[in-house]
Amino acid sequence: MAETETEPLYCIGCGAQIQTTDPNAAGYTPASALEKGLAAGEVYCQRCFRLRHYNEISDVRLTDDDFLKLLTQIGETDALIVNVIDIFDFSGSIIPGLHRFVGKNPVLLVGNKVDVLPRSVKRSKVRRWLQEQAHAVGLRPLDVLLTSAKNGYELDDLLAAIDKYRAGRDVYVVGVTNVGKSTLINQIIKRTTGTQDLITTSRFPGTTLDKIEIPLDDGRELVDTPGIIHREQMAYYLGPKDLRLVAPQKPIKPKTFQLNSEQTLFLGGLARFDYERGPHTGFTLYLDNNLLVHRTKLSNADDFYERQAGKLLQPPRPNELAKFPPLARIQFTPKVKSDLVFAGLGWITVPAGVTVSGWAPEGVAVTIRPALI
Incomplete structure (x- = not known):
């Protein structure tokens, strides 16, 4: 593993620990690229670099055991859980059994991609519908908010709700792959610090490979977690050129x-x-x-x-x-x-x-x- 004198290095795009020995494993970056990254003050693994600049994806996946371990760790913390779901694909973006893993931690449910719903749909009705659907699968969220990670819709309301409900605790942002979780966190980082596109995002499932910890003003952290693999989603049966058909970018025309x-x-x-x-x-x-x-x-x-x-x-x-x-x-x-x-x-x-x-x-x-x- 590549390390500084005191601690390991992690890719700021996907969270994987940087290493220079195994090109097929998560976190790989050539030694020459690592030196350039250190000099520039930002280290990305080769996978994130190619994805960000060339839209190429390397097939590095986490196992089901990795995700189970992650969910168990979240339940053992004292934190606010922000569960991001895709309004366009509610059933395919619910984490199976999440209510059993979060323990006593409060959950804030965030419906992302509200901008792809037909404009005639009332937002208040969508919130009520999401609350009912969450209850049906055993979740009892403190609140339900709607947003669009793509255009920052109602981002200030979301930030205010997170600050209110976390009550000085860490915040864990969880969701299945492709719900726009990392894009949403990039919007939060941009709004609060001015830094743009820090975390690697794409339509490809499994872009974030490890926890990414973003410091908050009070010394606590906002933690982006890897997207949970939901094997009932259509995305896992499509080639890269057709992923856009299951991730609408514009309002749907019924x-x-x-x-x-x-x-x-x-x-x-x-x-x-x-x-x-x-x-x-x-x-x-x-x-x-x-x-x-x-x-x-x-x-x-x-x-x-x-x-x-x-x-x-x-x-x-x-x-x-x-x-x-x-x-x-x-x-x-x-x-x-x-x-x-x-x-x-x-x-x-x-x-x-x-x-x-x-x-x-x-x-x-x-x-x-x-x-x-």
Whole structure:
């Protein structure tokens, strides 16, 4: 390991301990680059350097045991837990069992990416909905706030809430990968110190590899933690060029399809929606604006997917098709107006009393929930 005379060095982009011996391990940087970094006063590992300057990603991942150890350590501290979730992908951005790990520590729930919701959606309703969803999975947050790490929406309100609820304690910021956690912390650093883009961020899962500790004015710390791997997210089945389709950057423009029973919608080649039984009715889709939707008859759907996956139905791209899992089906007949959710991709609003099926790659969650909009 590379060290100063008194203590180890850590990458200021991802938190990994700097080392100059193993190019395939976290924290690697060539000795020559390390010398330049020390002279400039900022040390990045090679992985962060390439990601920041060339948008290249090296496949360095933490194990499930690493994340379990991290969560256990958080429960043993006396701190405020700031749980960042992706409003666009609530079910795919909840940390499974978080309420069991945080112990007695208070939790502040922060709904990020509020800017991608349609502008007509009332923010007060979104906050209430998030509170209800959190309670349903066992979380009892002190408060729920909405923000946009991308544009700093209501950042001052968030900073005030953190200062209020931490009561002189450390702050741990936790979340699954791709919720915008490190981008949000960069906004906080920029607002409070003027330093820009200190922590490495990207659409790639697992960018932060170890805890990054940022000092607060009172001697306490704001701690950015590695994104928890949530294996039910669609992002883990997409190539780098298509990650933008599961991380919308602009407000979603809902699309409504009028369907008869026994019709199918393909969401690219990533997922499938079957309207099995019910009257002629409309279904509204909330997806990235660039994801193409194709309609066909239910009776032709299997054959259509077999012929067109990787061709007309993209993503997956042709060179990724061999590794793409088969689509698995789950059927629902909701009793009230509901959202059929494809974790990490989007959702379709379904009226009460009809029978529908959602198909997604094996391992990606398909669930039903009370309608958000």
